Amino acid sequence: MLLLLAYGTRSRKTSGLIVSGRNGNMGQRIIGEYEGSERGPLLICIGAMHGNEPAGVKALEMMFKMLEVEPIINESFHYRGKIVGVIGNTKAYAQKKRFLEKDLNRQFREMHIEKIRQQDKAELENEDLELRELLEFIEDQIRTYKPEKLYILDLHTTSSRGGIFCLTTNDDESIDIAVNLHAPVVKGFLKGIRGTTLHYFKEENTKVPTVALTFESGQHDEPLSINRAIAAVTNCMRIIGSVRVEDVENRHDKLLNEYSKNLPKVSELLRRHDITPEAQFKMRPNFKNFQRLSAGEIIADDINGPIDVQEDCLLIMPLYQTQGEEGFFLIKETTI
Numbered sequence: 338m339l340l341l342l343a344y345g346t347r348s349r350k351t352s353g354l355i356v357s358g359r360n361g362n363m364g365q366r367i368i369g370e371y372e373g374s375e376r377g378p379l380l381i382c383i384g385a386m387h388g389n390e391p392a393g394v395k396a397l398e399m400m401f402k403m404l405e406v407e408p409i410i411n412e413s414f415h416y417r418g419k420i421v422g423v424i425g426n427t428k429a430y431a432q433k434k435r436f437l438e439k440d441l442n443r444q445f446r447e448m449h450i451e452k453i454r455q456q457d458k459a460e461l462e463n464e465d466l467e468l469r470e471l472l473e474f475i476e477d478q479i480r481t482y483k484p485e486k487l488y489i490l491d492l493h494t495t496s497s498r499g500g501i502f503c504l505t506t507n508d509d510e511s512i513d514i515a516v517n518l519h520a521p522v523v524k525g526f527l528k529g530i531r532g533t534t535l536h537y538f539k540e541e542n543t544k545v546p547t548v549a550l551t552f553e554s555g556q557h558d559e560p561l562s563i564n565r566a567i568a569a570v571t572n573c574m575r576i577i578g579s580v581r582v583e584d585v586e587n588r589h590d591k592l593l594n595e596y597s598k599n600l601p602k603v604s605e606l607l608r609r610h611d612i613t614p615e616a617q618f619k620m621r622p623n624f625k626n627f628q629r630l631s632a633g634e635i636i637a638d639d640i641n642g643p644i645d646v647q648e649d650c651l652l653i654m655p656l657y658q659t660q661g662e663e664g665f666f667l668i669k670e671t672t673i
């Protein structure tokens with residue numbers, strides 16, 4: 338078991354307030370809430386935005402248990418701000434599917450959100466209902482806590498193996514957090530696709546200064562993907578000043594550093610390969626995240642034949658599951 342923070346002296350003094358925890362109800366959206374005695378940023382961590390990615394939810398469940406224990410065994414521990422864990426797509430999570438009808442992490446488009454807000458909630462179903470409820474939940478958190486700063490950390494895993502990484506917005510702080518998390522950073526993702534949490538969670542929409550980033554903690558079913566997600570949340574709490582450096586185990590840095598040591602620190606999206614069910618896309622076997630590809634290399638097939646890459650580049654998120662709208666993403670190494 339990976340401990341969250343450095344366990345110090347034993348005392349019963351508590352500095353944080355547990356508002357609520359989760360009892361393993363699959364249909365429940367909230368994973369947990371923890372509010373510190375000192376005011377500070379609101380950190381909202383989302384797990385299972387894709388229902389077949391349980392690692393983020395499991396990591397957050399453990400995080401709230403550890404936050405409950407920490408003040409009891411480390412009397413100097415205190416939390417600045419509030420952290421909330423929430424499930425993105427509750428119905429897909431209950432069914433262990435990426436989505437039911439459409440990818441929830443492609444629906445965060447202002448026009449679409451405006452439309453579903455106008456509709457009677459009873460008429461909404463599947464991902465539209467999930468989107469509306471998730472947004473209402475987050476807005477309620479902002480309304481009640483009234484933070485000066487909002488951070489959104491969206492926890493994901495990939496169907497392929499080989500490497501953790503952060504997807505950031507173009508915001509300097511988003512990139513800065515990602516670098517300091519000790520995970521490779523992939524920039525320029527926003528231009529690749531539409532309607533993700535990274536596109537939507539910004540001040541214009543939340544009415545509070547907002548920084549968003551996505552952390553990919555490894556392959557869906559790898560047990561260590563949970564540990565790496567815990568490490569990312571812990572490091573994020575430290576970077577935004579919610580927990581003190583001395584209260585955090587350096588094993589979290591070590592775990593992420595070890596897993597990303599041979600990967601490029603910063604890279605940028607070159608292009609994505611969109612797919613439709615009719616295209617019958619199939620990735621060729623054994624490709625991994627951050628695999629180096631040479632111009633002309635064939636990596637997949639579809640109804641039109643083999644698919645090759647046009648230039649030397651790196652591969653991320655080759656699709657090895659049936660549901661998905663992108664077959665793979667190509668990136669190249671760059672600097673901040």
Ligand SMILES: [Zn+2]
Nearest residue numbers: 387390493494
């Ligand atoms: Zn995902």
